[in-house]
Amino acid sequence: MNSEQARERVSELRTLLTKANDAYYQEAAPLMSDREYDQLMEELRRLEEEHRLFSPDSPTERVGGEPTREFPTVTHPVPMLSLSNTYSREEVDDFDRRVRNLLGHDNYSYMAELKYDGMAIRLRYDNGRLALGATRGDGTQGDDITANIRTIRDVPLSLSGNHPQELEVRGEAYMEMAAFAKLNSAREENGETVFANPRNATAGTLKLQDPNTVARRPIRMFAYDLLLEDDNRERTQQEKLNMLDEFGFRVCEHRAMCPGIEEVHKVIEKWGGFRKDLPYETDGVVIKVNEERYREILGQTAKAPRWAIAYKFEAEQAVSRIHGITLQVGRLGTITPVAELEPVLLAGTTVKRATLHNEEEIQRKDIRAGDRVIVEKAGDIIPQVVNVVLQEEEKRGEPFRMPEECPACGSKLVKLPDEVAWRCTNNQCxxxxxxxxxxxxxxxxxxxxxxxxxxxxxxxxxxxxxxxxxxxxxxxxxxxxxxxxxxxxxxxxxxxxxxxxxKPFEKVLYALGIRFVGVTVARDLARAFPSVEALMEAGEEELLAVDAIGPRIAGSVRSFFEQTENGEMIRQLRELGLTFESEEKAAASDKLAGKTFVLTGTLPTLKRSEAKELIEKNGGKTTSTVSKKTDFVLAGDEAGSKLEKARDLGVKIIQENEFFEMIK
Ligand SMILES: [Zn+2]
CATH class of the missing domain: 1.10.150.20 (5' to 3' exonuclease, C-terminal subdomain)
Structure with a gap:
């Protein structure tokens, strides 16, 4: 492919992937399968790299950049104020009365918007491109988390429509409840602390130092405010939301123009009725004076604007009594304490059990059998115990103690260092x-x-x-x-x-249930190691050479395959006809089977990625460092320390032409 063709293909891929992305998030029907999406993304990444065709708004920029050690502090030119909260109809009416009195007339209108329970973020666009993404912080100063914000697919990297050169956007980043539940159950299974609710999960994720991890968590965003440099006082909130929509932002459909406060009350009632059916958590309605010119007159107090308030829905909590604490044993032996409750109606369903997460959590909240407790649905999915309703000490039961033995099989429970969960290590439990x-x-x-x-x-x-x-x-x-x-x-x-x-190898690999190997990691592993043999033989170093694999996953994979019963199980599954090879592997030769290569320097004709692909296609492997286990070092021009190390260790060094001979 010459550079002209490459340029064309790159632009074609960018358009296609952006479209696919939009369809995935904005419409119910995806344009392509996840697999196709990944393949096209990989092709784009390769072309951009080989032909040096980088662009800050390419879809490849969404996969996460380099980890940052500390987030730089940014000052918000316009402070990000929080809103005053109201909890009753009367308080909403009071707000309206204040607005009317301050303005001296009632020629204003309101914009009501659903309030999402997430984390406020601020975006700055320069020349139509995302230049900064920051947290709210204390309202005046926040953290520059641009690298993390780039991974949110709802945040356009470049603006569309007829947009001004410079603008600022405010939005709410959040996590959908299903995604939250999935993330938490994985964390619970892994013995990690769980997030209390989707908002905490969102905030925790956006403050992670590694954008790659952020990219793997499905954070979403609704834009709700637009700040422009011009002085157009005639603009309304409604127009701004429409502009945000035009510029490519995701704006919540649940917004309503209200000529007066009576209409606002109707909206509150209507939304309160269906909010349980929405895929994300909402905690109220934001009511804003629609006309910008009146906002200016109304101004703000030190903490909050006078032209907007938040009405908060009643929290979905209920009081119940714990009649016992039982223990659940997970797939990997994790013991999860569960509160057995007197049945109680909560957010439309009868709740009989609630997770207590782990021993530490029970001790922290001092939850005991017999206690009256407040129960809440976290992310409105998994019920959990919020706290104990204060009661007389002498009437309470004994503090909770984790038993020493597994409740299901009687094996001694163990707690690994750095983990909060106890586990049963009996494989046959x-x-x-x-x-x-x-x-x-x-x-x-x-x-x-x-x-x-x-x-x-x-x-x-x-x-x-x-x-x-x-x-x-x-x-x-x-x-x-x-x-x-x-x-x-x-x-x-x-x-x-x-x-x-x-079913393909990657699915089989995931099905085996190796700790820390989720769907994505399984796919990455199946790509890097196209057969189960290659994976079983892989040392820690080779595992770590795969992008998404850190020491924790590598250690877990190694220890899984080191167990003889797992090796035997895989042998049997293979005999029974399950797939333990990637398709690509099956179609290629095994001329380099069992051989390990290290690439160094610039090869005369092959790009490094092409050489790697050829080696893998022919059954060989590549690693990044030279060791005694290395069979060949494929060296090109300007090869450095790796070449010296190969000479020291007596590893065979070959040139590109010799390599071609080997696979001919
Ligand atoms: Zn057990």
């Missing part, structure tokens, strides 16, 4: 076995129809299945004696288990 099997069959893993909680429970209880390979040995005759299992459904079950043999 029944709830662990059940949860592993459920995970194996789950949608993101091998997606086996019909293997859900109830079926897994029966299979394990009847001693039909205890390992993954057992699933593939099930026959219709094994299954028909089970409850609610006719001949036909047994046959269907066997068929759907059989069909999972066609």
């Amino acid at each position: 029944p709830p662990q076995v059940r949860n592993r099997l459920e995970h194996f069959a789950s949608r993101d893993a091998l997606d086996i129809d019909g293997v859900g909680e109830a079926v897994v429970d029966q299979l394990v209880t009847n001693n039909l299945v205890s390992t993954f390979p057992d699933l593939y040995r099930l026959t219709v005759d094994d299954l028909t004696p089970l409850e609610r299992m006719g001949e036909k459904s047994a046959a269907n079950l066997v068929a759907s288990i059989g069909k999972s043999r066609e």
Whole structure:
């Protein structure tokens, strides 16, 4: 591809990926699969690098930059004020009365906007391009978190429409509840502290030092305010929201023009009714005087503007009594204490159990069996105990103590350093076995129809299945004696288990349930190591050479494959026909099988990425540092220290032409 063609393709890819991105977030129907998206993104990244075609608004900029050690402080030219909160109809009416009195007439209108429970951020655009993203901080000064903000797909990197050269935008960054629940359950399983609510998860994420991690968390943003340099006093909030929309920002559809305060009350009532059905958390309605010229007259107090207030919905909490604290055993042995509650109606559902997260959390809140407690839905999904309702000390039960043994199998519980969770390390512990099997069959893993909680429970209880390979040995005759299992459904079950043999390597890898190996990490690993052998042989250094893999994941992968029973399990699964190789690998040669290469210097014709690809296609591996395990150093011009090290260690050094000979 010459540079002219490259330029064309790059521009084509950028347009396509931007469109796909918009469709993914703004419309329900995605333009392409995640896989295609990733592949095109990879192609774009490669072309940009090879032809030095960089641009700050390319979609590749969204994947995260270099980690920063400390965020620089920025001063907000226009302070980011917080709003006064109101909790009743009367207080809202009081606000309206103050506005009318200060203005001396009632020719104003209101804009009502849904209030999202997230984190306020400030964006600055210079020449139509994102130049700065900052936190609110104390309202006057915040942190420059531009690298993290760039990863939010709802934040346009460059503006569209007829936009002015310079402008500022304010928005609310937040996490959808489903994403929050998923993030928290992964953290709980990993023994990490969980976030109390989506707002904390958002704030915690945006303050991470590593944009790559931020990019993996689905933070979203609604824009709600626009600051322009011109002095157009005739502008209204409504017009500004429309402009934001035109410039490419995501603006919440739940906004309403209200000629007077009565209409505001109607909106509050209406939104309060359906807010439970929204995918994100809202905690109220923001009411703003619509006309900019009146805002100026109304001004502000030291803390808050006089032209806007927030009306807060009543929090969804309920009081209940804990009649017992039970312990749940997760897939990886994590013990989670759970409060068994007297049933209570909360946000439209009956709640009987609430997570207590971990021992520390129980001790911190001093929660005991028998206590009356306030229960809340975190992210309106998982109920949790907020705190204990004050009661007389002598009537309370004993403080909670974590037992020393697993409640399910009696093994001694252990707590690893740096972790808050206790775990049962018995691999055969029944709830662990059940949860592993459920995970194996789950949608993101091998997606086996019909293997859900109830079926897994029966299979394990009847001693039909205890390992993954057992699933593939099930026959219709094994299954028909089970409850609610006719001949036909047994046959269907066997068929759907059989069909999972066609699932790609990355899905199998995820299904194995290795600690810290989620969907994305599994995909990255399957790409870097196209067969299970390559992965099993990979040392820590090679694992760390994969972009997304840090020491924690590398350690977990290594220790999984080091266990002999896991090696045996994989051997059996492979015999049973599951896929343990990436497609690309299957189509290539094995001329370099088992050989490890290190690349150094500039090769005469091949780009480094091309050489790496050729090595992998032919069954070889590349690593970044020369060691005794290195078979060949492929050296080009201006090779440096790696070449010297290769000579010292006696590693064979080859030139590009010799390399071509090897794979011919
Ligand atoms: Zn156990």
